[in-house]
Amino acid sequence: MSSHSLDRIHIPANFWIGLRQIDVSAQDILRKAKLPLTIFTESQFVNTAEYFAIWEAYSEIIDDPAAIIAKQMNDLEISQLPPSVLAPYHARDFRDALKRLARYKQLCVPERFHITEKDELCTIELEWLYSELPEPPMLAGIIMASLLEMGRRGTRISLQAHSVEFSCPVGEIKGLESYFGCRIKFSAERSRLTVRRSDLELPFVSYNADLLDILTPALDRSLVDQQRVSSVIDKVKWIMKRSLAAGRPDIQVVASELGMSDRTLQRRLTDEGTNFKQLLAIARREQALLYLSDPTIDLKEVAFLLGYEEQNSFYRAFRLWEGDTPSNWRIVHSFH
Template identity: 40%
Template sequence: MSNRFRVSNILADRLSEHGLALGAVLQRASLPADLFQQERIYLTTDELFSLWRAVGETSGDPCIGLRLGTEERVERFNAAALTALCSQSFRDALQRLSRYKQITCPEMIRIQQEGGEAAVEFLFLEADQEEPGTLVDLCLSWICSIGRRGTEGQARPIRLELTRSLQHRETLEAHFGCRVRFNAARNAVIFRASDLDRPFVTHNADLLKVVGEQMEAEFREWKAGASVGDQVKQTVKRSLAGKRPVLGDIARQLGMSVRTLQRRLTEAGISFQQVVEDTRRELAHHYLRQSTVELTEAAHLLGYEDTNSFFRAFQLWEGTSPGQWRSLNSSRD
């Protein structure tokens, strides 16, 4: 997938509504002054981060990301968000959002369920710097607003995990209605696993059929154009944390038999293990650039049984240890 994010022109209106001068924001972000006059707006990950960093710095409002992540006007929802709102349950909504994210940008929504909890995490796959706090606040607030609206307030987060250091605790806890853990290994919002099965009162079968079919058509088109290696890599990234990828599980998620997936990988001249290792290597770089992610946590998130296995693999990839690589690349954060 190319390193391009599609940005809606509606964002310009929303920023203006919150009192931000677009010219000042774009100048601070070193982006073209006519950006929002373009018919189609595409930004790289670095440019997207610059934009949202500039929004936070220009506004001077610690709540700006939270406010922008809570959209009450349904007519402003994009097709994926509208599909989520019309879904049968919170779980259904999250799975649809995760599925359709693959079409549009190098960003992934990962849902990790463990021990009665379900964590929803955003991963920016091409990032080589930490995510701006404003963008993190927007993404997590947006997920919570979808769940809250669909369940009439029944699906409530039980914890927020942020990689940033302690700041604005009272503001964040008041907005999300839960405690916040700072200096965490990830940016994620945690729900009770049972909340994901709450039905959506906003479920609309007719509208879901119309919008959902449009999204599924786009997904099929994307899938047809994506190589089997890219499809496997995206699926592995969504299911990697805490467990070793298994060919059968990946094949099932792609809607193929194990035999078909093996044949297509062979035809492409790659192996399943090769794709897994390439995926782990990419994500290892991502996690090591996050200063709050401990090496033991990185090993777990990459699906290794122990830290030594991760260290050995990383030494083969890079010719150095994870700690040394982090030190050498810290200037890029």
Template identity: 40%
Template sequence: MTRRFRVNTLLSGKLEELGVPPADVLRHAGLPAGLLDLPKPAVTTEELFALWRAVGEVSRDPAIGLKLGSEDRIERYDPIAIAALYTPSFAEALQRMARYKQLTCPEELRIVNGPRETSVEFLWLLATMTEPPTLIDLCFAWVVNIARRGTGVPLTPARIQLTRRRDPLPLLEQHFGCPVDYEGASNAIFFHNQDLERPFLTHNAELLSMIAPQLDQELNQREAEQSLPDRIRLILKRQLAGQRPTVQLLARELHMSVRSLQRRLTAEGSSFQQILEEARREMARHYLVHSSLELNETAYLLGYEDANSFVRAFRVWEGIPPAHWRELQRV
């Protein structure tokens, strides 16, 4: 997993167009003055959060994230967005976006299918602080912008859930055209399942066949460079969404037998249970910092029998109960 975020080289120009001086943003964020002039600017998770927090504060525009996430000029799209637009449907576009996100940052685009709705959530895997609202707005606007451009219709989400307090201005409701629930358990955008099946008018199989293999090759190379425990940890994090990962499911996803997997892990000096606990610990820290989930809800998402089992495990990891740990992070 890459540990740094690539910053879009076009960000500086976009900010200037919106009347936001990039130099002021970088100064406010405590970042190097020439960062956005680099050929391939990259930042840590903490620096990324500082950058987007500064964008919101310097611009003093509560809609700045929505504006930056709703780019109309396709020549400004990054390869991930272009590959998404060339897919046959919105559902496949989301899968491509989630897959290729791994190339550019330590972030997961988590897609969870329900009986009537599908949720999309952005998880910053190395974050130790709450993500800036401007960044959440941008990410959600980016997904909806691709959906609307691809389908050719003003597609609206089913609803949006945010952890932040209610905004007195109905900017998000007006932009997305759907209800927005504040002070929720997590930051997530929900789509009607039937909308995911909408075909993309921008589908172009020939152009997709030119772009996707390059992205897949880079992704496969990244995965080949990862150690087996690192690959397993990422897979288990994806599976930890209300289900209990098993060594059988893991072996199937890795296209190897259970015996071969266990033999490989033993050679690495590790085990399935050890890596599962590491993945649970990382996801537990994420949920406690970035959501208002109750402990029993967090325990469920991490695959524990009950809240008591989760609390006992967390005490072993951090030395204190999860509720106490969460309070310390918010001081």
């Protein structure tokens, strides 16, 4: 189970209201998911693993997940959506809506949309930031259906998907195929919705420039604030600096502290334009300059604190970083 500080999901009140409308008890869902009832009674946050458990329990309790997916889309009240999801419904066209959703969705749920346009098709692929496991099938169905529903609501046209892929079956397949208007495929590594690129050009009847002018700056500020604390680079460097004295930090250990696999960590670092080896060098350099600024720390101790077994190895690395020896750098900078 992930313990990342940003792995927080608030389940909105209308989720529990929707359960009551189909005679499903929130208490029954939470008991089946083996989660505390306070999640419902006190509106507590859950992490991704707990969120998945709730959706797994939900799908096991109801008779036909596919029918519930269609019902939720029909009953969707746009006015009840959070700003990060509301803004895309008032975008200029379907493409603009998808891009806005991909940009802002992480503000309320730790998931990411990858949008790829190629030839005549556009594929939207779902990735969860703090889970190596695929999302429960019913949750995948709701998310993929909501993307298509956004296009339908915005354009006022009954758009049809080109294809939909899930990792596992989602209820009665005929019902799902009827909703999406295409064949459903299973056994995919990630959930995907593919639409026609020509549909992306369709303008939204619900386009509201004035509303976007209000929502967009606020959402962008929230995104910047979140990214400031959620940068994987900053998290990795902090863990590295804390553990340098014990030796060269291991990627598996760092990844474990972040609640992810080493493969996921490598991918996230690549997304941010770096890699583990480069970050280790940066972390050591930053710590070296910090230690050398303190004249009470001996050079041999600096090398040890940076995780170097030999002092000469530290000297060679420092020359590459600063073009000078540690002792000379300390003398020069002691006068600043």
